[in-house]
Amino acid sequence: MKIDILTLFPDMFTGVFNQSILKKAQERNIVSYHVHNFRDFSKDKHQKVDDYPYGGGAGMVLTPQPIFDAVQHLTSNKNNKTRIILMCPQGETYTQKKAEELAKEDHLIFICGHYEGYDERIREHLVTDELSIGDYVLTGGELASMVIIDSVVRLLPGVLGNEESARLDSYSSGLLEHPHYTRPADYKGMKVPEVLLSGNHKKIEEWRAKEALRRTFIRRPDLLKGRILSEQEKKWLEEFQKGE
Incomplete structure (x- = not known):
């Protein structure tokens, strides 16, 4: 370019x-x-x-x-x-x-x-x-x-070290990005969610999807207007609205 x-x-x-x-x-x-x-x-x-x-x-x-x-x-x-x-x-x-x-x-x-x-x-x-x-x-x-x-x-091929970084950015999926954690797993009593330490990739992806939706619901609910939600996302939104 x-x-x-x-x-x-x-x-x-x-x-x-x-x-x-x-x-x-x-x-x-x-x-x-x-x-x-x-x-x-x-x-x-x-x-x-x-x-x-x-x-x-x-x-x-x-x-x-x-x-x-x-x-x-x-x-x-x-x-x-x-x-x-x-x-x-x-x-x-x-x-x-x-x-x-x-x-x-x-x-x-x-x-x-x-x-x-x-x-x-x-x-x-x-x-x-x-x-x-x-x-x-x-x-x-x-x-x-x-x-x-x-x-x-930063979106051009070869610019970022990991091409997944741009794909998973906030707004790229229409949602804000999920929370991130790194070592140590326990810092002054503040702990990393257990699911991220589990090694279960399916559950980790599900947690990330849910937390991305939660963060968007809390911080930028306007981004959800007109979005086509899956049945699972609808259930999660009902949980968030109930304060769960």
């Missing part, structure tokens, strides 16, 4: 792409990151990329020319379909399902804005996706794009 980022602050990405999983993924040639200052594409003699909004109002608006030219430059030799992602608090709320969708692509371009917003023509005629990581406003799209890139790259 190739990932291009258009930003006015390229140095923000240096530390992120040179640490941990994101760094290892690039070293293994699974993904490549390319950060571009879209000010370099401005045709203004002062390299301006923003201007006052028509109709008046506070703040500055990013002009279309540098963004359009930058995207054209990055896609001019591409035969494959590129996803052009606008980071915007008005965008679709980002989810694990979206991460899984983007992880199937070959080329992603992230547009990270600043100031008051984007010229609407960028939104209407250039991008394929508008994404938001939550109902709040950041100073720019850089941090949000880092979150999305991290969540996508």
Whole structure:
């Protein structure tokens, strides 16, 4: 996968792409990151990329020319379909399902804005996706794009040491992930559930499925709306509702 980022602050990405999983993924040639200052594409003699909004109002608006030219430059030799992602608090709320969708692509371009917003023509005629990581406003799209890139790259084959890790993540199954325990089995009187020490893999899987459902019921009941439940899951939910 190739990932291009258009930003006015390229140095923000240096530390992120040179640490941990994101760094290892690039070293293994699974993904490549390319950060571009879209000010370099401005045709203004002062390299301006923003201007006052028509109709008046506070703040500055990013002009279309540098963004359009930058995207054209990055896609001019591409035969494959590129996803052009606008980071915007008005965008679709980002989810694990979206991460899984983007992880199937070959080329992603992230547009990270600043100031008051984007010229609407960028939104209407250039991008394929508008994404938001939550109902709040950041100073720019850089941090949000880092979150999305991290969540996508870890899903690429060969990135994680154990492919099961991504499959069992919270939200991948539609439920929150079950609790985890490790050694020691007894820490200051706080004990690991006996079933996890039993060696009975069938019972362990059943316990994990039940506890994933319990955790979702307690913490994110909204995730259960519209979910098709098995007969066993229905019985477990009845237990949870009774406080059992």
